Amino acid sequence: MNVRDLSRRAGIAAALVSVLLLAVPFALVSGFDGQLVGYYAAGPVGAGAIALFALLSAVVFASVEQGNVDPGALAGALVVLGVATVLLAAVWVVSIEPTTMFGEHRWLQWHAPAVAATALLLPVCAGAYARELLA
Numbered sequence: 001m002n003v004r005d006l007s008r009r010a011g012i013a014a015a016l017v018s019v020l021l022l023a024v025p026f027a028l029v030s031g032f033d034g035q036l037v038g039y040y041a042a043g044p045v046g047a048g049a050i051a052l053f054a055l056l057s058a059v060v061f062a063s064v065e066q067g068n069v070d071p072g073a074l075a076g077a078l079v080v081l082g083v084a085t086v087l088l089a090a091v092w093v094v095s096i097e098p099t100t101m102f103g104e105h106r107w108l109q110w111h112a113p114a115v116a117a118t119a120l121l122l123p124v125c126a127g128a129y130a131r132e133l134l135a
Contacts, residue, residue, distance in 0.1 A: 004132040008061050011078070011125030015058035018085075018118045019051050025111060032101040039108070043095035045088060050119065053085040057122050064129070075130035082123030089116035 029036055040047040057078060064074040093112045102108050 002132070004129060007125045007128035007132065008064065011061040011082075011122060011129065012058050014118060014121035014125055015054045015061065018054040018115060018122070019058075021111075021118055022047055022051050022054075022115050025105075025108060029101065029105055029108070032099075032104075035099045035101040038099070039096060039101070042097065043088075043092045045091075047092055047115075050085060050088050050092060050115065053081055053088060054119065054122065057081045057085060057126070061125075061129075071133055072130075075126070075133050078126035079123060079130055082119075082126040085119045085122050086116065089119040092116075 025036060025039065060074055060078050060081065063069075064071055064078070089112075093116050096112055098109075
């Protein structure tokens with residue numbers, strides 16, 4: 001298996017893991033509906049934009065080898081999408097206000113940084129793919 005194929009598959013996995021990790025509080029936390037909405041809506045665009053960009057990255061990673069569009073252009077778009085996803089995740093992390101929900105569910109203190117760390121894999125995989133494609 002070559003680096004180009006491995007980075008593409010790892011990018012798809014990283015995007016899907018980021019989205020699934022983003023949904024964990026929605027699935028596990030109950031009784032804090034208003035605070036959970038505020039948690040996901042924190043920041044200028046909220047967690048929805050992170051999920052959207054990560055899912056879009058997964059689609060682009062999956063379609064880059066199909067031959068419908070120039071792979072070099074899609075590789076550049078992947079790098080931009082990855083960086084944008086990480087920046088949105090970082091803004092979301094610093095925008096979250098601690099609430100009483102954090103007292104009962106202490107693991108939420110590490111949830112947003114974990115999402116941002118997982119999203120950091122997107123531009124790394126995209127950069128590795130672009131480097132191998134253009135080499």
